[in-house]
Amino acid sequence: MGHKTAQQADKEGWLSSGDSSGTSGDVLPSIFSRKPRDFSLPSSSWGEEMMRLYNYYNSQSEEATEGQEDHGEQWTRLPSYNRSLKYATGGVYLSKIIQSKARLFTRNIRDPGAAFEYVVFSRQDKQRCVCVFQAGHLLEGPPGHVHGGAIATMIDTVTGTHASLLSAPVMTANLNINYRRPIPLGSTVLIESTLDKEEGKKKFILCSVTSTDGSRVHTEATALFVSVSVSHLLRG
């Protein structure tokens, strides 16, 4: 069997650290009696700037600003897991997912802070998403700087998450990325995704990667996503 036991997964940090009690017994029931780890919650590897921005957007959430008239600037944190849990609705698909060793590319490294640390917030009106991204030392491309592919990966992730909010599931059809200034390893940047237009099954999205104060543009991109059916993907 390809899958890990719950104990192994827990030891490797895949499960939520706040929920490590419970009996082991059979593998499948014990996996489902535990919460998978939500990687969009703070960890000790998050730096000061990452925490500051996380707290800022969290403070702009629905609960915190209940009395306000304008709901446009309310932000909701989106949870993030290392496997396709949201498609696990039962039957043959669920069983495929349980048996699979497959893990989401951006959440596949166990060492906290070593690779992609990020959290995505969506605005109430779904016209924008924002991501706070801290780039770890395992993402190197040019000496001391983030790999162009790792930047592309975050752009695909944030714009794809945004497109999925409008109508899941989607597939990336095009990414057009302009790299303006390199991003130093270890730094925290802001990735903003703005809906440009929707045409039938197509969603056109604009994206920028900037310094956290917005003064320096690192990367600019456009992204196109197309809605697909899940069963089509899982059939293979």
Place this chain on the structure above:
Amino acid sequence: MGHKTAQQADKEGWLSSGDSSGTSGDVLPSIFSRKPRDFSLPSSSWGEEMMRLYNYYNSQSEEATEGQEDHGEQWTRLPSYNRSLKYATGGVYLSKIIQSKARLFTRNIRDPGAAFEYVVFSRQDKQRCVCVFQAGHLLEGPPGHVHGGAIATMIDTVTGTHASLLSAPVMTANLNINYRRPIPLGSTVLIESTLDKEEGKKKFILCSVTSTDGSRVHTEATALFVSVSVSHLLRG
């Protein structure tokens, strides 16, 4: 200190398995008395198709086809490491690299076969490169398929390696990627990079990702690279 000892690195598979002898003593000398692992050489995780193509391009190498008139179709395997060894020419830069925990994004996962398994060959005339890429289970995006960001990463890697052959070092300025068909996790594909034109410091490159027999196009892309100075990057 942030760096690993040679023993740690060896245990974690970072060093060449064929060269694990030697005394330990001081950390720095022992690192340099050993060969770093060349990830472009076959491992037990490489599947049949990966090995078949590796052997094919290797058989078209300079040594194997010495008697031929046309050198255009001779291919050279390019070695691949998990850190920026080629810039390690001494002094303050070398010392920065030794102390750094930074690792190349595409070579940062220890579990063989789990992520990016690939080897790049360049043609004698440097007008083309070809990469055989086997996509591991930790590269998931859509259920059962390779993440768009992982595909972008390989396109950046192959076209960037190609541009570097013409004049290193380079930085990615633009990637424009059209995703045509998803790539199933576990499959082996061919990534081809063709020089379109050079204009001063700019190199324009075309790239395609296809099934190994060329019959199915998965991804098509254009890439633009600009020559930079290394010292500029290492200064930060």
